[in-house]
Amino acid sequence: MSYHKELAAAKKAASLAARLCQNVQKALLQSDVQSKTDKTPVTVADYGSQALVSFVLQQELHAEFSLVAEEDSKDLRKDGAQEIVERITKLVNNSLTSDGSYNVTLSTEDVLKAIDSGISEGGCQGRHWVLDPIDGTKGFLRGDQYAIALALLAGGKVVLGVLACPNLPLASLKDAGQHSPNNEVGCLFFAEVGGGTYMQPLDGSSAVKVQVSAVENPEEASFFESYEAAHSMHDLSSLIAQKLGVKAPPVRIDSQAKYGALSRGDGAIYLRFPHKGYREKIWDHAAGCIVVTEAGGVVTDAAGQPLDFSKGKHLDVDTGIIVTNQKLMPLLLNAVKESLKEKAPSS
Numbered sequence: 001m002s003y004h005k006e007l008a009a010a011k012k013a014a015s016l017a018a019r020l021c022q023n024v025q026k027a028l029l030q031s032d033v034q035s036k037t038d039k040t041p042v043t044v045a046d047y048g049s050q051a052l053v054s055f056v057l058q059q060e061l062h063a064e065f066s067l068v069a070e071e072d073s074k075d076l077r078k079d080g081a082q083e084i085v086e087r088i089t090k091l092v093n094n095s096l097t098s099d100g101s102y103n104v105t106l107s108t109e110d111v112l113k114a115i116d117s118g119i120s121e122g123g124c125q126g127r128h129w130v131l132d133p134i135d136g137t138k139g140f141l142r143g144d145q146y147a148i149a150l151a152l153l154a155g156g157k158v159v160l161g162v163l164a165c166p167n168l169p170l171a172s173l174k175d176a177g178q179h180s181p182n183n184e185v186g187c188l189f190f191a192e193v194g195g196g197t198y199m200q201p202l203d204g205s206s207a208v209k210v211q212v213s214a215v216e217n218p219e220e221a222s223f224f225e226s227y228e229a230a231h232s233m234h235d236l237s238s239l240i241a242q243k244l245g246v247k248a249p250p251v252r253i254d255s256q257a258k259y260g261a262l263s264r265g266d267g268a269i270y271l272r273f274p275h276k277g278y279r280e281k282i283w284d285h286a287a288g289c290i291v292v293t294e295a296g297g298v299v300t301d302a303a304g305q306p307l308d309f310s311k312g313k314h315l316d317v318d319t320g321i322i323v324t325n326q327k328l329m330p331l332l333l334n335a336v337k338e339s340l341k342e343k344a345p346s347s
């Protein structure tokens, strides 16, 4: 089974959405940021990116369409939100037409409907697109890393993934701070099942195949984790790293840019341990997961089980998510097990 047509559509959608987000990040207004009912932030760019990706996929694929996406239009349909909906509509229309990709003018209602086409619940049957229109909204607001993350599920398995990371340097993060001839940013990672992982500059020039780090000695490995301590327990990952013998300090960046950076070997390990009670969502991991596995990496929960994307919107993982190469995974799993035992409250 080949997904070339779907991959081309996904790359086009994510690249256009990245441009929309870059424009907003450059000129972010306080009024562009709202707080959702779960107290997490959302911006006009999250909504605009979701509307745009949903529109582009429908235009390009003309097929039956199921989309599981993070945002919905509930808050935008409330009294007083008209101005913000108009701003989102303008952003979407500008991004669709700016490079001549489409000759359309969407109405505010078209945009709200495009956002709401992301209401699918996913599941183990048929095909479902999975979208995080801006992953790492907090990073986006700080001017740091974020990603547009788009994946396709078929029969509950991720079969393709695209990660647009507008602020990620094209050169390895390992070289950060050193003199590097290339300080350009903006990466597009993409992977199709069985086809490997590629990275290209977001401006569209040619793609290169990427591979995860081949490091076998944990002392030489470095690890990624969330910038936000509220999203992942930094003290637990520090204990795991210490047990493994990792010497380098953690590299803290927002969003699935971590999966992208790991897929090209910028670091060898990603640790994610949310605080008790948090349930992971499929859009926070689907694209990142295939980008890393097709580059030779392994993504599991703390018990060593692969992530199961077939159960709807949520991922039910044991304790957390860990990512590394095949050689380091057994050592990492042991360090995780020991650290969790040590941290568990004694009864």
Ligand SMILES: Nc1ncnc2c1ncn2[C@@H]1O[C@H](COP(=O)(O)O)[C@@H](OP(=O)(O)O)[C@H]1O
Pocket: 040, 070, 132, 134, 135, 136, 137, 138, 139, 225, 226, 227, 228, 230, 231, 232, 253, 254, 255, 256, 274, 275, 278, 281, 284
């Ligand atoms: N308490 C929590 N624990 C773990 N993850 C959380 C969280 N609250 C929000 N998140 C998720 O963490 C994602 C960002 O991950 P990271 O820390 O790697 O940047 C957010 O994605 P969004 O920014 O798309 O909402 C959100 O889904």
Ligand SMILES: [Mg+2]
Pocket: 040, 041, 070, 137
């Ligand atoms: Mg969010």
Ligand SMILES: [Mg+2]
Pocket: 132, 134, 135, 136, 283, 284
């Ligand atoms: Mg997210």
Ligand SMILES: [Mg+2]
Pocket: 046, 070, 132, 133, 134, 135, 136, 137
């Ligand atoms: Mg998001």
